[in-house]
Amino acid sequence: MLTKRIIPCLDIKDGRTVKGTNFVDLRDAGDPVELGALYAQQGADELVFLDITATVEKRKTLSELVNKISHHINIPFTVGGGISSVDDVRVLLQNGADKISVNTAAYKNPQLVQDLEKEFGSQCVVLAIDTRQEDDGEWYVYLNGGRVKTETKCLDWAKKAVDLGAGEILLTSMNHDGTKQGFALDITRTLATQLSVPVIASGGGGAMEHFVDVFENAKADAALAASIFHFKEIGIEPLKEYLKEKNINIRI
Amino acid sequence: MIALIDYGLGNINAFVNVFKRVNVPIKTAKQVEDLDDVTKIILPGVGAFDHAMKQLTESGMKEKLNELVLVKEMPVIGICVGMQMLGKSSDEGNLAGLGWIDGDVKKFDEKLITQRTKIPHMGWNDVKPIRETKLFNGLEKEALFYFLHSYYFKCNVPSDIIATSDYGIEFACAINHKNVYGVQFHPEKSHHYGEQLLHNFAKI
Secondary structure, three states: OOOEEEEEEEEEEOOEEEEEEOOEEEEEEEOHHHHHHHHHHHOOOOEEEEEOOHHHHOOOOOHHHHHHHHHHOOOOEEEEOOOOOHHHHHHHHHOOOOEEEEOHHHHHOOHHHHHHHHHHOHHHEEEEEEEEEOOOOOEEEEEOOOOEEEEEEHHHHHHHHHHHOOOEEEEEEOOOOOOOOOOOHHHHHHHHHHOOOOEEEEOOOOOHHHHHHHHHHOOOOEEEEOHHHHOOOOOHHHHHHHHHHOOOOEOO | OEEEEOOOOOOOHHHHHHHHHOOOOEEEEOOHHHHOOOOEEEEOOOOOHHHHHHHHHHOOHHHHHHHHHHHOOOOEEEEOHHHHOOOOEEOOOOOOOOOOOOEEEEEOOHHHOOOOOOOOEEEEEEOEEOOOOHHHOOOOOOOEEEEEEOEEEEEOOHHHEEEEEEEOEEEEEEEEEOOEEEEOOOHHHOHHHHHHHHHHHHHO
């Protein structure tokens, strides 16, 4: 049986791992290559590296860093941040990334998703969505690292992207990100039960039981977290042991 | 020396890194001459079926590989798409496969996938060995491997199947016929289990 995945996320700025609260107030969390290798050793199922400043500052994710990472870890990893063309992706894959994630560029140019699927296959195309629940109760898509609101609803964009060829959705709730109060169960469940591709839940994981909730209650295929791992608040090994005890199918 | 076939698309460094760690010599092969002094072959799993087959044919490597594998019986392992290329045909493309193992590659039928319909099959899954093979030497019973695919190998000869996995249907995730091996999962991404398997292949 396919196991649920635990995915540490390394947000990278200027070559360092950083983590903020609600998308601001960045704190330094160490060398991404060292951290990635450590997580792989501890039992992480995959890794995600996001160059969070890339879109804003119009910089490309550093392919050299990706190359370095690929030499030190033996599990799959996804790279995102500022990817806007087939050529961007080719360079990252050639440097060792297994999957790439697109966000703002795909929203502005949906054809990109289709082009990537055609060139590299949907299995390596992850669509990242930053979403926020507004006062009207609806979940809206945000762009540029959460700085720009759109009028598009999260589920609508996710469905469209899957039709275009996205092979996986990385869903981050801006309401929950950095709060450690638990994942956004309702929107995660909506996507996980209505889409035909795996959904990674992100934002809000702060205690071990939050992971049980997001797998059992929200039906997520994978759960992503950052600061709790970086600052050693929850270890990957104890977390996976705990999930196993709770009868979640997990790789130990 | 192991030859790692390079179709010119995607990353194959992961294999090089694994073999470097266990001190097994490996080189990438892009053209026929690169295959002159090799003793084992890896067909990695990058790119689409037709793209990889086209590359093998146009570079002239296909003919040379046929000689090495079928006549000289050199050990070869196909990984993911590389395994699928061992068959005769694939739903993913129009070109013929290598035909070294009797089977055809089919797309997962969403209707057959239980609980929820999710394609690609992505993540860590069980591998159930159904016959003895050197490839699995020293592997723990509970070993899990990383899968990432939408197509699977439908083997026509049951005795060629060495392990199965379950994703809505039970499918052949590892196959072997004489000197030809194939695995659907990615050993180069499957932590120490995968390293053990690749190391086993190097010792065959």
